[in-house]
Structure formats: C-alpha cells, structure tokens
Amino acid sequence: MAKAHILVLPLPAQGHVTPLMELSHRLVDHGFEVTFVTTEETHARVVGALQAAGGTAALAGIHLASISDGLEDEDRKDVGKISDSYSRHIPGNLERLIAEMEASGRPKVKWIICDLHMWASFVVAKKLGIRVAAVWIMAAAYLALNMKIPKLIEDGLLNNNGLPERDETFQLAPGMPPLHTSELPWINFGAAEWETGLFEVSRQTERLSALAEMVVCNSFREVEAAAFTFLPNVLPIGPLTSDGELRKPVGQLLPEDSRCLPWLDAQPDGSVVYVAFGSSTTFDPRQFRELAEGLELTGRPFLWVVRTDFTTGDLSEAWFDEFKARIAGTGMVVSWCPQQQVLAHRAVACFVSHCGWNSTIEGVRNGVPFLCWPYFSEQFLNRNYITDVWRTGLAVPPNADGVVSKEELRSKVEQVIGDSEIGERARLFGDAARWAIGEGGDSYDNFRKFVDLLRE
Template identity: 65%
Template sequence: MARGHVMVLPMPCQGHVVPLMELSHRLVDHGFQVTFVNTEVDHALVLAAMAPDGAAALRRIHLASIPDGLAGDEDRKDLNKLIDAYSRHMPGYLERLVGEMEDAGRPRVKWLVGDVNMGWSFEVARRLGIRVASFWPASAACLAIMLKIPQLIQDGVLNDKGWPVRQETLQLAPGMPPLHTSLMSWNNAGAPEGQHIIFDLVCRNNKFNDLAEMTVCNSFQEAEAGAFKLFPNILPIGPLFADGEFQKPVGNFLPEDARCLKWLDARADGSVVYVAFGSMAIFDPRQFRELAEGLELAGRPFLWVVRPDFTPGLSKAWLAEFSQRVAGTGMIVSWCSQQQVLAHRAVACFVSHCGWNSTMEAARNGVPVLCWPYFCEQFLDRSYVTDVWRTGLAVSPGDDGIVAKEEVRGKVEGLIGDAGIRKRASWLMDAASECIGEGGSSEKNFKKFIDLLSQ
C-alpha cells in the first residue's frame, strides 16, 4: 500500500534533475508513489537516454511533463532566458497537470517536493491544497548566502540590484567557505544584462520558501557544519545516491557510455585522471586544446567526458588526430555514470567544474579534486574544496583567461602526489559514510522528512 502521492519538481537543468530523481527513488523505497515532473524538452531527453530496462527500474516513479514556455529551438543553456520563461509560463501548466491527473483517476497529490529554484510552484501547490516541502540541490552555504541578501544589502556589501558595492572576501561564519563578492552565484550565471532576472528569482524564492514545511538539502553535517549552525532549519539528507548498485535511472539527459567502466577495470589502482565539466560548461577551442595537451603532457591514463556541445567550433580533424595520438592512454566519452566512475578503484583524481553533485560525489568516494569552476555557485564549491576541506587544488588561468597545458600538467601531478590531500579526502569520505549510515545525522534527518510526508 503506497504511503501517499508525492509530486517532485526540479529546476529544468541536469544538475537539478539528478539529485531529485535520486531522492525520488528513496521515497519509493519508503512506500510513496512519485510523479516526477520535467519540462517537455527534458522529459524527452531523459526517455531517450534511458537504458531499455530503465522504465522497470523506475518502479513507482511516474514521469510527467509540462512546457517550459520557450520555443523548441531556443537555447535552454541561457539561464536568464530559461528562468524568465518558466517563471511566467509553468505555474499555469503545473496547475493544469494536477487537475488532469485527478480527472484521470490518479491518487490525489498530497505533497509537493519542489526545488527551491522553482519557488513559484509552492504558491501553486498551496492554492491547490497540496502541502510543500522544499529541496535545495546546491550547498547549504550557497542557500545561506542567498538568505542573507537583505543583511548584505543593509551592511553595504551589495546594492539593491545584487551587485557588489565593496570588492572583498566574504565569510558568513566560521567554517564556511570564503567567497569574493565578485563571485556571487547570481552575478556569474550568464550575460550581465540578464543578471536582474536571476537576482529577482533568488529574492522571490527566499520568500516562497517560507511556504515549505521543511527544507532538505543534498549535503551532510561534517561537510558544512558552519552553514548548518547558521541555519539549523536546513536539514542535510545527503550525500544522495539512488542505489549502491547504480542500477536505477537518475534522469541523465545523455546516454551513458558503459565501455568506460571496462576500460577502467583494466587500469591500475589510483592511476586514472577523470575529467568532466557537467552539463552546462562550454569551452572555446583554444581552451579545449590546452586542456587536451595538458592531459597528454601529464602522461597518465585519463577518462574525459566531452559532451557533443562542449566546444562549438572545435576542429574535428584536430580532435580525431588527438584521439588517435592518446589512444593508448586516454578515453573520451560523451557521457558516463559518474557515480560509478568516481567509486572505481582506478580513479586517482577528478578534474571538475565543481558543480555540487560532482563535489558531493567526489567527497563520498574520497576522490581529490582539481577545481575548474565555470559559473554560478561553482566558485563557492571550489572554496570548500581548496580552503575548508583542503581536499583539492584549483587551476590558475593566465592573464588571457586561459588555463595553459603546463598548468594542467603541474596541478594534476601536484594533486596526485599530495599525501595530505588524499588523507583529508579519505576522512571526508568516512564522515559522509557515517552521516548516511544507521543513526547518522543525514539518516535521522531523512527519517524526519519521511515522517512529515507520511502525515
């Protein structure tokens, strides 16, 4: 007998879909029926990328979709455009979906578990008599900074448009990551002329989140003790993962290339450099070549995820020649099961954009990180890795903004050769394991969450 019907709504981006899908599998494990609502475009990507047996592995997760308000060919990696469209168009579509499900005889939705970035949905849910719990997919420190915006404006750190008044390094509380005021997430998410759209969204979502009866996040106590002390009502339930066998689909937008796992099996323990920059980062051809040649110079086996849209304008002939040259040591795939890769004994380090999912997956598996942030909150995540946990290093671009191949080689060698970093990464892994284990802080918080949704 199902405990109740829960609707789950992520922000329409890969990095938000995955943790909420992982959470959905956990809800199903505890007897809930879940309707997972993607945008139509993301829904189609998830279905196309799913393995043939994926539908069976979803069990009581019903996949549904609504339009995002953009035309079919518009750029959904333009966050300003995406946020503006979904904020205006999706509330009506979501309300209609709830009505259609009831008309079709589906059990009534009791709870919305919504991404904080989709705060407008909390208002829709409450109007329909649906209770709300919110999920924050990034670091608790990132949410803490957003919740402190009124205070930062009052203190003269920011102006009322979200831009820094003072160029300084900010640290909200002891143990929290220091962050320069020029690197606030809402000011580093796209074209500056669209910045007001994201800043307005953040400010609105801060208010909408008051409609939620509980806020949970994909983090753990030891990782962010300072942030949880500052905001004890944000409950960590992570690091999240769907299942220990990696069999359950987690909503990837691209098909996974499973060949890389067999390739890893043939490599020595702690020998492989894993390189992946998530679903949004774009490199120009010059930076791509410097990274490629830096990996080649390092002379270590590497597994590199290169999405089809990662480097527009890159010479196919150059890439083919490079791939042939490194065929004995390197493997390039378009997407992979990252959690499986990071859990593999052969992986020595992770060259990462520092998205929060990647950061948590590295922490959970004790993998040192070479930080190469791209946008949004990734600069804050870099600060956790390099300044707070000290489980990795960061690349340093030259005066021209390019990370040179010699820098890539030097930092990879420095990272792999640092016993202190490996030791701290191992400690963080053990702390994460303790938190999600029986009687751990994340496990206790998850029980509170389940108890609430069972009401």
Template identity: 70%
Template structure:
C-alpha cells in the same frame, strides 16, 4: 505495506537539479511513497531517450516513479542553457501548466497529490500547490552555504558588500560565518549565471524564492553536517539528507539527459589502482576551442591515463581535424566519451583525481568517494564549492588562469601532479569519505534527517 502519499517532484529544468531529485525520489519510493516526477517537455524527452532498454519500464507502473512533463514556455529551438531566457519563460508559463497537470492527474484517476517536493529554485510552484491544498517540502540541490548566502542578501546589502540589485559594491573576499567558505564578492552565484544583462532576472528569482520558501513545511538539502558545519549552524532548519545516491549498485536511473557510455567502466577495470585522471565539467560548461586544446594537450602532458567526458555541445567551432589527430595520439592512454555514470566512475579504484567544474552533485560525489579534486569552476555556485574544496576541507587544489584568462597545458599538468602526489590531500579526502558514509548510515545525521522527512510526509 500500504501505499503512502502521492508526491509530486519538481526540479529546476537542468541536469544538476534533476539528478539529486531523482535520487531522492527513488528513496521516497523505497519508503512506500508514490512519486510523479515532473520535467519540462524537452528534459523529459532527453531522459526517456537516454534510458537503456528495460529502464523505461522501471520508471513506469511498478517502479513507483511516474514520469510526467509540462512545457517550459520556450520555442523548440531556443537555447535552454541561457538561464535568463529559461527562467523568464518558465516563471510566466509553467504555473498554468502545472495547475493543468495536477487537475489532469486527478481526472485520470490517480490518487490525489498530497505533497509537492519542489526545488527551492522553483518557488512559484509552492503557490500553485497551496491553491490545491497540497503540502510543500522544499529541496535545495546545492551547498547549504549557497542557500545561506541567498537568505543573507539583506545583510550583504546592509554591510555594503552588494547593492540592492545584487551587484558587488566592494571587491573583496568575505566570510559569512566561522567555518564557512571564504568567497570573493565577484563570485556570488547570482552574478555568474549567464549574460550580465539578464542578471536582474536571476537576482529577482532568488529574492522572490527566499520569500516563497516560507510556504514549505521543511527544507532538505543534498549535503551532510560534517561538510558544512558552519552553514548548518547558521541555518539549522535546512536539513541535510545527503550525500544522495539512488542505490549502491548503480542500477537505478538518475534522470541523465545523455546516454551513459558503458565502455568507461570496462576501460577503468584495465587501469592500475589510483592512476586515472577523471575529467568532467557537468552539463552546462562550454569551452572555447583554444581552451579546449590547452586542456587536451595538458592531459596528454601528464603522461597519465585519463577519462574525459566531452558532451557533444562542449566546444562549438572546434577543428574536427585537430580532434581526430588528438584522438589518434592518445588512443592507447586516454578515453573520451560523451557521458558516463559518474558515481560509478568515482567509486572506481582506478581513479586518482577528479578535474571538475565543482558543480555540487559532482562535489558531493567526489567527497563521498574520497576523490582528491582539481577545481576548475565555470559559473554560478561553483566558485563557492571550489572554496570549500581548497579552503575549508582542503581535499584538492584549483587551477589558476593566466593573464588572458586561459588555463594553460603546463598549469594543468603541474597541478594534476601536485594533487596526485599530495599525501595530506589524499588523507583528508579519505576522512571526508568516512564522514559522508557515516552520516547516511543508521543513526547518522543525514539518516535521522531523512527519517524526519519521511515521518512528516507520512502524516
């Protein structure tokens, strides 16, 4: 098979964006494309360090995915979870670095880059591509409904729901169109992505990217038609090609920033079917010590086996003595690790439910595996995704914070029981699992949309 075009893939610099674009890159390589995957230097170092033994070579030479990196414009010690700071820096510094990278690839004798598959959130890169005569496909890593809300900002302003700075003018729940998740005006993604004083940076990015997306010849997203029929109807030109996954055997690396702890799967193998509460809050959420302790004690109260992913930076200031004591109390029943192969965990027969922040990758991975959800959103688009789970698909429930904003151990325990014992939730989750698998199978809507993408990029 002759090598097809050389494709540059550029995610927004965050784990939740790297993963689906890495999955898409593997699929493009399977179809004969050559891919250069561009991370920021910091993320690149994390990805390379987290790769196990032989995998670093898989991504180099023969594997078809070449890893490249450019600076994000921040100093080494700056907090990259501060999205306002990160976006402000990369918008100013990364365009010049990307231009140098593209010129450098050609100088090094690599085939000329023909396509950029760029994250919609990195719209500035579409302008860089145009300078070099590179054609653009944009990739949307979240729910189509989330993009729909962004593209409908002028209408939200016109209807008096938000002002021209993106802030809510009315406190109410609204629905963009039939079949779409109802959302409260206080939960719009661009107002929940970090410190309020930096909100204008995010809102400016969103409105600018709305315009820049016009430079792309096609927009594809990690979703599927049945999950978002209402949003698909509103924006039929955003083509869902998901739920994305790299390979059925979970062998291909998806760009994790932390090494996967392989003990999880062996531990799950030893648990009864449908018994384990799986708890994970993605790559960004930070809990204060009090909330962490309530969550921990809530898991203990369920009396069920649990697998809990606790990143090293999850709870600054937690008492080490308390944690050690907790570990000892739950030793036989709970497993706590810092990162895992989440798709492999969710595909496991032992998992009963998924206590999740409802990031879109986690949401799609849960749906694809028919896992009932207990939603505990943290920021950005996660409130919208919770609304999908609880209001539209009805494949899970949500935790409710008390007056002080804390989700108590009793609340967690009772909601876990409710989710796990609800036969209707389980049945609907199973139906969505079937729909998701049908969409990516031969003849399914996501399968056909992916073929449209391959045909366009093969021109």
C-alpha cells in the same frame, strides 16, 4: 493502505534533475507513489537517455510526467522569457496535469516536493491545498549566502541590484568558504539579463523556503557544519544516492557511455585522472586544445567527458581525431558517463571538475581529491570549500590570457595526486559521508524525519 502520492518537481536542468531523481528513488523505496514532473523538453531528453540504456523500466516505480513551459528552443536562452514562463505557463499547466491524473484514477496528490528554485509550484500547491516540502540541491553555504543578502546590502557590500560595492573577499563565518565579490553566484554568467534575474531568484529564497513545511538539503553536517548553524530549520539528508549499488538511473539528459566502466576495471588502483565539466561548461578551441594536450602530457591514464557541445567556435575535427588516436592506449574520451559509478571506482586518482555541487558532493562522498576548474555560478564557492576549507584539492588557475596552460594542468595533476595529506583528508571526508547516511548518522536520521512528515 494506499500509498501516499507525491509530485516531485526539479528545475529543468541536469544539476537539479539528478538529486531529485535520487530522492524519488529513495521515496519509492519507503513506500510512496512518486510522479516526477519536468518540462516537455527535459522530459524528452530523460526518456531518450533511458531508452538508449534499455528503457524506462529501470525507474522501478517512478512515474514520469511532463508539462509545457510555453517556450520555443531559442526562448530558453533568455532569462526574462524563462522567468515569465514560470509565472505565466507552469502554474496552470501543472494544475491541469494534477487534475488529469486524478481524473484518470491516479491517487490524489498529497505532497509536492519541489526544487526551491521552482517557485511556481508553491502557487499551485496553495491553490489546491496540497502540502509542500522543498529541496535545496546546492551547497548549504550558497543557501546561507542567499539568506544573508539583506544584511550584505545593509552592510554596503552589495547594492540593491546585487552588484558589489567593494572589491574584496568576504566570509559569512569561520568554517564557511571565503568568496570574492567578483565571484558572487549571480554575477558571473556573462550576461546582464541573466545576472539580474538570478539575483532576484536568490533574494526570494528566504521567502519561498518559509512557505515549505520542511526544507532538506543535499549535503551533510560534517562537511558544512558552519553553514548549517545559519540554517537551523534546514535538514541535511545527503549525500543523496539512488541506491547503494548506484545502478538506478538518475535522470540523465544525455545517453551514458558505459564502456568506460570495463576500461576503468583494466586500470591500476588510484591511477586514472577523471575529467568532467558538467552539462553547461563550454571551452573555446584554444582552451580545449590546452586541456587535451595537458592530459596527454601527464602520461597518466585519463577518462575525459567531452559533450558534443563542449566547444565554442571551430575546433579542427582532424586535430581531435589525431589526438584521440595518439592517446588511445592510455586515455578514453566519452560523450557522457555514469559519473557516480566512475567516482566510486578504485582506479580513479583525482577529479578535474567544474565544481558543480553534484560533482562536488559525489567526489567528497567517494574520497576523491579534486583539481578545481570552476566555470560560473556557485562553482567558485564550491571550489573555495575544496581548496580553502576542506583542503581536499587544488585550484587550476588561468594565466594572464585567461587560459589554463597544458603545463599548469600537468603540474597540478602531479601535485594533487602526490600530496598524501590531501588524499588523507579526502578519504576522511568520504568516511564521514558514509557515516552520515548510514544508520544512526545525522543525514539518515533527518531523512527519517522527512519520511515521517510525508506520511502524516
């Protein structure tokens, strides 16, 4: 019998590509034919990173395809143009791609599995009679927050534009992370046009999710039990992984520097401070230097991911070269790394993180304590999970000037590594994650339900 052909569509950003690529590997393992569709710019970056690592053969059955978003590079900084593109360009281009694939002899597309943010794919699926399932790639608590936007407006906490009417901390339910109104996911991007656009996307979540036959989430019940009581029709299937050995590529947009793995092998157990702030965070030169010098002050081995676009403004290259020379015996700086393998490594003691959901759930899965340094969006919500609900890490607060000092960083590193209760709670959540995805676990059973639906 021919394999069912599934199109998988992430939002074209690293934090969305990774979990949907992991899901794609799992679907291939269960006998499906998968075509992974991204915009041309993201597709080129994924292919480039794969080629730098040895080629696309490692995808092991996932077909890569691309569509135009109709944007120039500069346009991708404008949320209005991005939103317009998703409405005007992506539906037609996706429809043409499907027609071209079928004309070339590829099997008819049976399902579209879309990132819940890729609303344009629902339009195409409805027109072509293709069935749709959706994936929520962030915390279930964030999805619950979006679902509760009408109630928050009714209660007077938000106005109709999503802006807070009161300066307060609220909590949707016991067991869910508290959140201050100044840290709502759609209002901390620093640009009004982004905030307006993101709020509109957020308030459409409930309507869009109702169009899917099933919505699954990259989380697990034990870590978000209260949130899933709000979402009885959303099935947790996480933490997602590409494979048990973490060897299959997960759609990196930057080439990985795998030299860090043998370097970690040479470090003592539970000794390394791993520092990574995702694909979007940027620091000004002053904060960058404080971070660098704080890591040096710890006197501990550290692995630090520094993207080429990590700093804004003019950072002295000579200073950074001198820093790297000083720490060469204890620290390692890389431009990107295989994070899942790093977090699973016995040498890692703690994770200094921006608290993006992929990083958060990967750290939880591996029982790693956190130092939380959120940047924007839902990262503050995830930080509050870590510090207030799970209590598996500490926050790294800025001073009155808005800067996290090197002394603060050094102090918090020592606190989080030295706190045995934090370490034990982190270990227990790691055990719970492994149970959830193991045979008989809740996420395992939910994934089987998902697969059974896709086979209908």
